Amino acid sequence: MALPPYPHARRTALFLDFDGTLVDIVARPDAVALTEATRDALATVARHVDGALAIVTGRDIATIDAFVAPLRFPIAGVHGFTRRDAVGRVQMPQLDGDLLDKLKDGLRLLCSENEGLLLEEKAGSVALHFRARPELEDVCIATMERIVDGAGGFRVSRGKMVVEARPKDANKGAAVTAFMREAPFLGRVPLFAGDDVTDEDAFAAVNAAGGISIKVGDGLTAASYRAPTTAAFVAWLVDYAQHLEGEGS
Numbered sequence: 001m002a003l004p005p006y007p008h009a010r011r012t013a014l015f016l017d018f019d020g021t022l023v024d025i026v027a028r029p030d031a032v033a034l035t036e037a038t039r040d041a042l043a044t045v046a047r048h049v050d051g052a053l054a055i056v057t058g059r060d061i062a063t064i065d066a067f068v069a070p071l072r073f074p075i076a077g078v079h080g081f082t083r084r085d086a087v088g089r090v091q092m093p094q095l096d097g098d099l100l101d102k103l104k105d106g107l108r109l110l111c112s113e114n115e116g117l118l119l120e121e122k123a124g125s126v127a128l129h130f131r132a133r134p135e136l137e138d139v140c141i142a143t144m145e146r147i148v149d150g151a152g153g154f155r156v157s158r159g160k161m162v163v164e165a166r167p168k169d170a171n172k173g174a175a176v177t178a179f180m181r182e183a184p185f186l187g188r189v190p191l192f193a194g195d196d197v198t199d200e201d202a203f204a205a206v207n208a209a210g211g212i213s214i215k216v217g218d219g220l221t222a223a224s225y226r227a228p229t230t231a232a233f234v235a236w237l238v239d240y241a242q243h244l245e246g247e248g249s
């Protein structure tokens with residue numbers, strides 16, 4: 001289960017997770033940095049696949065825009081809750097904002113009592129990061145579950161040293177499927193690469209569509225291929241971009 005052979009650019013649609021896939025996991029969400037080599041590779045691959053390259057992430061769309069600037073891609077944000085298509089139309093379902101505010105209030109209290117916990121407020125979701133206080137993992141999860149319990153429309157989801165309250169119906173698989181119904185993705189073979197548990201929904205959708213699924217890093221997965229590390233995946237992407245430039249496709 002190594003990395004796949006380079007896919008044919010004119011027949012492939014690429015869907016790429018961000019944290020842990022295009023950038024290394026670091027201490028704080030605001031401390032990640034896309035390397036110039038990765039940025040260049042994304043631009044080159046996107047050009048060769050005629051724009052059929054989207055970022056599918058747990059982050060807000062605006063946050064990803066800032067990290068990849070001056071590039072701009074179709075993006076599914078907040079695990080598929082928000083989506084900006086290839087022509088720039090943004091979709092974001094209605095949500096009970098008061099309920100989300102109540103969830104945030106409960107979590108702010110926990111953060112004020114425990115230095116090092118970090119609250120990340122996103123469109124339609126809130127993430128509680130405990131990377132700086134790993135011993136508080138159980139407390140964070142229990143608090144999130146208690147707060148979300150009975151908050152119709154939300155569910156608790158886990159990530160890397162983070163627990164999140166996010167809209168129940170949003171998932172990355174549904175986001176990939178939605179992109180695949182639209183130009184320039186329509187009619188192509190989907191490829192998804194991701195490193196985290198929320199990426200498994202996308203792997204399932206891509207596998208069902210006969211596509212290429214790539215797990216980045218360790219862990220049980222439904223993906224068909226694996227990159228052992230973020231660096232290995234990024235190196236594959238950079239090599240793929242060079243290959244496309246070389247063949248002039």
Ligand SMILES: O=P(O)(O)OC[C@H]1O[C@H](O[C@H]2O[C@H](CO)[C@@H](O)[C@H](O)[C@H]2O)[C@H](O)[C@@H](O)[C@@H]1O
Nearest residue numbers: 018019025026027028029057058131160161162
């Ligand atoms: O779907 P992704 O693009 O992989 O986003 C998943 C979450 O990534 C971010 O948190 C993770 O990365 C941080 C920076 O490396 C790290 O400090 C944190 O511990 C990780 O959980 C992001 O902050 C979340 O909003 C995303 O949901």
